[in-house]
Amino acid sequence: MSELLLGNQAVARGLYEAGVRVVSSYPGTPSTEITEYAVGYKELYSEWAPNEKVALETSIGASLGGARAFSAMKHVGLNVAADPLYTVSYTGVNGGLVIAVADDPGMHSSQNEQDSRNHAKASKVPMLEPADSQECLEYTKLAYALSEEFDTPVLLRLTTRVSHSRSLCNVQERQEKELIPYKKDPQKYVMMPAMARPRHVVVEERTRRLTEYAETSPLNRVEYHSKKIGVITSGISYQYAREALGENASYLKLGMVYPLPVRLIEEFAAQVDTLYVVEELDDFIETHCKKYGIPVIGKELFSFCGELSQSIIREKLLNQKNDFAQLDVPVPGRPPVMCAGCPHRGIFYALKKNKAFVSGDIGCYTLGAGAPLAAIDSCVCMGASIPGAHGYSKAVGKENGKAAVAVIGDSTFMHSGVTGLINVAYNGGNTVTIILDNSITGMTGHQQNPTTGLTLSGDPTSKVDLEALAKAVGIGRVRVVDPYYMSECVEAIKEEMAAEEPSVIISRRPCALLKNVVHKPALSINREACTGCKACFQIGCPAISLYDKKASIDANQCVGCGQCVSLCRFGAIKGEE
Amino acid sequence: MSKDVTSILIVGVGGQGTLLASKLLGEVVCDQGYDVKVSEVHGMSQRGGSVVTYVKYGEKVYSPLIDAGEADVMVAFELLEAVRYLPFLKKGGTIVVNDQKIDPMPVIIGSAQYPQNLLEELTAAGVKLLAMDGLAVAAEAGNAKAVNVVLMGALAKQLPYPKEVWEKALTKVVPPKFLEMNKRAFVLGYEHP
Numbered sequence: 001m002s003e004l005l006l007g008n009q010a011v012a013r014g015l016y017e018a019g020v021r022v023v024s025s026y027p028g029t030p031s032t033e034i035t036e037y038a039v040g041y042k043e044l045y046s047e048w049a050p051n052e053k054v055a056l057e058t059s060i061g062a063s064l065g066g067a068r069a070f071s072a073m074k075h076v077g078l079n080v081a082a083d084p085l086y087t088v089s090y091t092g093v094n095g096g097l098v099i100a101v102a103d104d105p106g107m108h109s110s111q112n113e114q115d116s117r118n119h120a121k122a123s124k125v126p127m128l129e130p131a132d133s134q135e136c137l138e139y140t141k142l143a144y145a146l147s148e149e150f151d152t153p154v155l156l157r158l159t160t161r162v163s164h165s166r167s168l169c170n171v172q173e174r175q176e177k178e179l180i181p182y183k184k185d186p187q188k189y190v191m192m193p194a195m196a197r198p199r200h201v202v203v204e205e206r207t208r209r210l211t212e213y214a215e216t217s218p219l220n221r222v223e224y225h226s227k228k229i230g231v232i233t234s235g236i237s238y239q240y241a242r243e244a245l246g247e248n249a250s251y252l253k254l255g256m257v258y259p260l261p262v263r264l265i266e267e268f269a270a271q272v273d274t275l276y277v278v279e280e281l282d283d284f285i286e287t288h289c290k291k292y293g294i295p296v297i298g299k300e301l302f303s304f305c306g307e308l309s310q311s312i313i314r315e316k317l318l319n320q321k322n323d324f325a326q327l328d329v330p331v332p333g334r335p336p337v338m339c340a341g342c343p344h345r346g347i348f349y350a351l352k353k354n355k356a357f358v359s360g361d362i363g364c365y366t367l368g369a370g371a372p373l374a375a376i377d378s379c380v381c382m383g384a385s386i387p388g389a390h391g392y393s394k395a396v397g398k399e400n401g402k403a404a405v406a407v408i409g410d411s412t413f414m415h416s417g418v419t420g421l422i423n424v425a426y427n428g429g430n431t432v433t434i435i436l437d438n439s440i441t442g443m444t445g446h447q448q449n450p451t452t453g454l455t456l457s458g459d460p461t462s463k464v465d466l467e468a469l470a471k472a473v474g475i476g477r478v479r480v481v482d483p484y485y486m487s488e489c490v491e492a493i494k495e496e497m498a499a500e501e502p503s504v505i506i507s508r509r510p511c512a513l514l515k516n517v518v519h520k521p522a523l524s525i526n527r528e529a530c531t532g533c534k535a536c537f538q539i540g541c542p543a544i545s546l547y548d549k550k551a552s553i554d555a556n557q558c559v560g561c562g563q564c565v566s567l568c569r570f571g572a573i574k575g576e577e
Numbered sequence: 578m579s580k581d582v583t584s585i586l587i588v589g590v591g592g593q594g595t596l597l598a599s600k601l602l603g604e605v606v607c608d609q610g611y612d613v614k615v616s617e618v619h620g621m622s623q624r625g626g627s628v629v630t631y632v633k634y635g636e637k638v639y640s641p642l643i644d645a646g647e648a649d650v651m652v653a654f655e656l657l658e659a660v661r662y663l664p665f666l667k668k669g670g671t672i673v674v675n676d677q678k679i680d681p682m683p684v685i686i687g688s689a690q691y692p693q694n695l696l697e698e699l700t701a702a703g704v705k706l707l708a709m710d711g712l713a714v715a716a717e718a719g720n721a722k723a724v725n726v727v728l729m730g731a732l733a734k735q736l737p738y739p740k741e742v743w744e745k746a747l748t749k750v751v752p753p754k755f756l757e758m759n760k761r762a763f764v765l766g767y768e769h770p
Contacts, residue, residue: 004607004615029619109619132614165641166603166615236641243639311644322646324664325702331661332689334681336591336626367624372686445619537686542625545680546687556721 012037014140019177022062028074031102092151219255230272341512341559346483348375361385383416425474477503520560529572582635589654594725604746675711723762730766
């Protein structure tokens, strides 16, 4: 039966059908839903790990134990997991091991647009790339067969448009896989130098055999139509090219993007007049072709940045442009903002008041960098906020500049923040770390983490005590504030910035969108008292806007949090009594 | 360009329910036996930002994207977003629009203005415009949040599939608790003049 499945949902179905037993992941758009759907299958054990390195290391252990195992992550998450990845490539597997990595060309929800195919090549791990939901399901199952046949982990590369598109999918029954008995084998599984050196030779031989496999694998498919134009492509780029060019071109669709075939590409090249490589981000396939002297046209036409589309390909290859209408009015941008009632708003307002250098991190609160709060000075990667603030204050010193404050969410603090905090305490830093504890992983859509007291399955579990943890790593000054009380937050931050030792402020208030959070009735504006001074707009709440020269509160959005009340000198913002 | 593919663009502001709307439409056309691709919006863009989802169906659909000049119909949950994505519409295409205005942050803080007379401007651009006060209709159905289903009701009137197919799809995508209210919202949208 055909079902309309999300790409990520189809990967999860593939895990189920392949008899996978253990799933360990960290959420990251666009990969998150794979694990959220996987937990729906009771035959699989699924968990959220604190970060991608831990997730992959857990899956490696499960594979050693003889089970088919899986981890999902986004592209920047694979950087975190790169350390175990490059070595599990050497050890190989016992039970099949597959790692899904979801790239984000166009940066819909990411801080860079890295091309993870480079990780496949660099770690010498084969990579498959599906182009729609049906292939997501099939390639996931095939990846396990390859993993066990070639004794290697396998990377499954997704991109936003594959992960987050629904297309028709045929589902089948689960095939149970018995545990493969574990045999002690330190030569294979203990990677110290003497044992790792021969394993590198094994890996090179494996890559040679995989290249042979790529020459004839059904994953790599030729479609001959008109031979005037030939296109080598993979993944979603195939779909764009196929729609743009139809039967005016022939296609070599590569389902396996590492290692790449040589003879197959040569044969295809010999059949067509002009050969193009159509690929998003890096010139990965193009470089391979040129290495073997196969003349192709690629990045001369296409950008290294952003997503492709059928129109870009149509324009570049056929010189055809779509016709469309446009209005001659300026359309203001609509950037994403922190939600009405978001507790992080109070802290950012307080930071702005205290004029701190704010070292930011990855999560909803990164939106605090936007106007009008504009309260963040830097944002690099998960966990970078605390070391960033530490480095800044070591370089600049309080006497020469603004004091450095790090802001980091509870989930990100668990992911890779705590090591940065240990470094601050250990090396005599003097920074303020604000843990924005909204009791959930907010940005990716409410996943549990070690501070929430619930597992991925929703079962009660141990809960990290952030106050005790901060003290345990050596921070003497630890305090908790409620961000809804803004003047107290301003004072707390002021005191900690002035202190002569490092401190942690835990700003605790659950995400306003959580279902168990009870809201107060919406606030309203007393139009007689309102002078239209716009002071209340400075908090950047999307529920407050200007109507007929006075402030107005949208009752559908307002959750009655009251953070705006203290901003009005005229007492014009009132709640329902 | 495959002529046998129908492309429908759903645009709005993050939080308005474009994702559910695109799933609903996806289920309806899937039920009709078409090949279908629905490209959804997840993650950062959901936080009150401008969002766009694509639904394409026909004999065979390759790309999940709709590019400039390719959409047959646009359903806009907010007026300014209709104007933002107008270039995606084919010339002479149809727009089903909720005439609600939601100020984006640059407008709230006074660094930009919400343009005036957009309905008139859109009409002058030569599109078939079906405007409605979706918020009022949703309130009539019992919940302002059902504005997405109201608009899908209005879209359903423009497409050749019977109401029952839509109601069946609603049952699939809406949680049982909200089903009756959403069915009312759909019918009110469908029957809106």
